[in-house]
Amino acid sequence: MPQYSGGPRLDDPWGGQLDDYEQAPMLSRGGTSNLADILERVLDKGVVIAGDICVSLVDVELLTIKLRLLIASVDKAREIAINWWEDDPWLTRGEGDGEGSSHQPDRALSRRIDKIETILDRLSSHLDQAGELRQSGSGG
Amino acid sequence: MGGVSGMTIAPDGDTMPMSGLFVYGIVDRDADCLYPPGIGGAPVRAVGCRAGVAALASDAGAVAPTLSMGDGELVPASLEAAVRAHESVLEEALPYGVVPFRFGSVVQESDLVAYLESTGVILAAELERLRRRSEWSVVATWDRKAAEAYVASEQRESLSATRTPAGGAGRAYLMARQRSQVERNALEMFRARCASRLYRALRLVARDAVLRAAVTQQDAGGAHRETLLDGCFLVENAEQEAFSARIETELARGFSVKLAASLTGPWPAYHFTRTDIGVSA
Numbered sequence: 001m002p003q004y005s006g007g008p009r010l011d012d013p014w015g016g017q018l019d020d021y022e023q024a025p026m027l028s029r030g031g032t033s034n035l036a037d038i039l040e041r042v043l044d045k046g047v048v049i050a051g052d053i054c055v056s057l058v059d060v061e062l063l064t065i066k067l068r069l070l071i072a073s074v075d076k077a078r079e080i081a082i083n084w085w086e087d088d089p090w091l092t093r094g095e096g097d098g099e100g101s102s103h104q105p106d107r108a109l110s111r112r113i114d115k116i117e118t119i120l121d122r123l124s125s126h127l128d129q130a131g132e133l134r135q136s137g138s139g140g
Numbered sequence: 141m142g143g144v145s146g147m148t149i150a151p152d153g154d155t156m157p158m159s160g161l162f163v164y165g166i167v168d169r170d171a172d173c174l175y176p177p178g179i180g181g182a183p184v185r186a187v188g189c190r191a192g193v194a195a196l197a198s199d200a201g202a203v204a205p206t207l208s209m210g211d212g213e214l215v216p217a218s219l220e221a222a223v224r225a226h227e228s229v230l231e232e233a234l235p236y237g238v239v240p241f242r243f244g245s246v247v248q249e250s251d252l253v254a255y256l257e258s259t260g261v262i263l264a265a266e267l268e269r270l271r272r273r274s275e276w277s278v279v280a281t282w283d284r285k286a287a288e289a290y291v292a293s294e295q296r297e298s299l300s301a302t303r304t305p306a307g308g309a310g311r312a313y314l315m316a317r318q319r320s321q322v323e324r325n326a327l328e329m330f331r332a333r334c335a336s337r338l339y340r341a342l343r344l345v346a347r348d349a350v351l352r353a354a355v356t357q358q359d360a361g362g363a364h365r366e367t368l369l370d371g372c373f374l375v376e377n378a379e380q381e382a383f384s385a386r387i388e389t390e391l392a393r394g395f396s397v398k399l400a401a402s403l404t405g406p407w408p409a410y411h412f413t414r415t416d417i418g419v420s421a
Contacts, residue, residue: 042410
C-alpha cells in the first residue's frame with residue numbers, strides 16, 4: 001500500500017500527496033443511456049403540472065407508476081385537490097369493505113381459497129373412503 | 141410492441157380517456173432545435189407563450205392503447221421506449237437550456253396554454269437559472285476491507301493503550317469487545333469524514349448539489365464496496381472538465397481505501413428543477 005506523507009491521517013483522509021499515487025484513478029464515465037438512471041429521473045423528478053396524470057399500464061404496472069407519482073408528490077397533490085388514490089381500490093383499503101368497495105384482489109384470493117378448500121374436502125373424503133375399504137377388507 | 145396509453149386524472153378523482161399533449165419540458169420559444177420523435181413516435185412541437193418560453197409537447201392521442209410486457213421483462217419494452225423518447229427530447233434541448241417535466245405529464249392544449257401564460261415569467265426565470273448548466277451524477281465507493289485495514293493500521297497506537305492487562309479470560313473477552321467497538325466507531329467516523337471531504341471538494345466546482353441515500357454495492361470482483369457518496373451535481377457546462385478532473389484528483393487522494401466512482405451525464409437538471417412551479421398551474 002502506498003504511504004501517505006502528510007497530515008494526521010484519520011482526521012484528514014485525503015492528507016496524502018499526489019506524488020504517492022501509484023495506480024490509475026478508478027473513474028468510470030457513463031452517458032445517459034442506462035434505463036434505471038433514466039427511470040429514476042423521469043418518473044420522480046421534474047416539474048409536475050396540475051392535472052397530472054397517470055400513465056395507465058396493465059394491472060401491476062399501473063399500480064407501480066401510480067405509487068411512484070404518489071410518493072413523489074402527495075403533499076402537493078393534496079394541495080391542488082388531486083386525491084385519486086384515495087378512491088383507488090388498489091391503493092386504498094378502507095374500513096367498509098362492503099358491496100360498494102371493489103377489492104378485486106381480495107375476491108380473487110377468496111375464490112382461490114374456496115377452490116383449494118373444496119379440493120381438500122374431496123381428497124379428505126376419498127381418503128376416508130379408502131380407509132374404510134381397507135378396514136373392511138382386512139376385517140373380512 | 142405496444143405504446144403507452146393513459147388517462148388524465150381530474151381533480152375530483154374522475155378518470156377520462158386520454159387526449160391532449162405529453163409535455164416534455166420548457167425551452168426558449170425561439171430555440172432553433174430539431175427534436176427527435178416523442179412518445180409513441182409523435183412529432184414534438186413547441187407551444188409558446190408571451191413570456192418567451194415554450195413547452196415541448198407531442199400529441200398523446202397518437203399513442204397506442206396499452207403497454208405490453210414480454211416474458212421476463214422487468215420494465216415493459218414499450219415503457220422503456222416511452223421514457224427513452226422523453227429523455228432524448230430533453231437531451232436534444234439541453235444545450236439550448238431546458239426545464240424538464242416529469243414523464244407522463246398530460247394536459248389539454250388549452251390548459252397548457254393557460255398554464256404557460258400564467259406561469260411563463262416564472263418558467264422563464266427557471267429556464268435562465270438552468271441554462272448552460274447540466275446535471276452530473278456521482279456515485280463514489282470505497283473498498284470496505286481496505287478501509288478497515290487502513291483504519292486499523294492508523295488506530296494501532298491508540299489500541300495499544302488498551303491492550304489487555306493481566307487477568308482472566310472474561311476480562312480478555314471484554315477488552316476484545318471494547319477494541320472491536322473502538323474500531324467500528326473509528327471506521328464510521330472515518331467514513332463520514334471521507335464522504336464529507338469528497339462532497340465539499342465537488343461542491344466547490346458545482347453550482348448546486350443533491351445527495352441521495354447511499355446504497356451498498358458489490359462490485360464485479362466480489363469485493364465489498366460501500367457507497368460513500370451518491371449525489372447529483374449541477375455543473376456549468378464550461379466547468380464540466382474541471383468537475384471531472386476534480387473527481388479524478390479526489391480518487392487519487394483516496395487511494396488508501398481504493399476509492400472509485402462512476403460519473404454519468406450530462407443530464408437535464410431533473411434534480412434541480414423547482415417542484416412548486418407546476419402547482420400554480
